Amino acid sequence: MPTHISLPNERVEQLRMIAKAKNATIPEVIAGFVRAEIDKGTIPATIPGIDISTTGPEITIRAASGFEATFPADQGPTLADLLKSAATATADPERKSRWMEGLAALSGIKVKRAGNGLKLVSPITGQEFPLNLDVAADLADQISPASE
Structure with a gap:
């Protein structure tokens, strides 16, 4: 908020x-x-209130707000790309929409555009987690290494 x-x-x-x-x-x-x-190096690259963890073949995003979503680690690069690209204008919004829907089908985590940001939607609870676009890009930077 x-x-x-x-x-x-x-x-x-x-x-x-x-x-x-x-x-x-x-x-x-x-x-x-x-x-x-x-x-x-003044502050760490982690985002306060958001924890990214890898357990076996899965990545889990946990937020202090109670939001939690787990998805296959092999889908981490796709989610990271989507979060980063959400902050950039695209000449093909339909393509971006299909990409968001495709990620949801592959991983269960859904990404929705919301005003000047986006929302992650938990596949289990349906709980939404709003992110400003620049914070979403920072989250992508945290997901990428967890995918490796």
């Missing part, structure tokens, strides 16, 4: 200026800052 952070008006205006100069949104500017700090 999004959290609102209070900043002085001057900082907000500076963020707007940075975003405009980079042809990005303020959330994209902040996400870029966070990724830069991950790359520097």
Whole structure:
């Protein structure tokens, strides 16, 4: 769930200026800052509140919210690609939709587009886990090594 952070008006205006100069949104500017700090080693690449674990031939995603979904490890690269590609525009939304449906058929985990993000849907409980697109891309980076 999004959290609102209070900043002085001057900082907000500076963020707007940075975003405009980079042809990005303020959330994209902040996400870029966070990724830069991950790359520097200031903070770990893991996502707070989300645990990715591999047990035998399966990968499990657990969130602090209670969401849990398990899927075959061999489908990890497909899910990671889908999560990363969700953040990029595509000239063929029908293809992306078929890819999402195909992943659900193969693994049982479903990915739905939702506003400025997406939702993972547990195959067992039907529980939905919303993700901002840039966090979804970070999750993809966590799933990829678990698939190996």
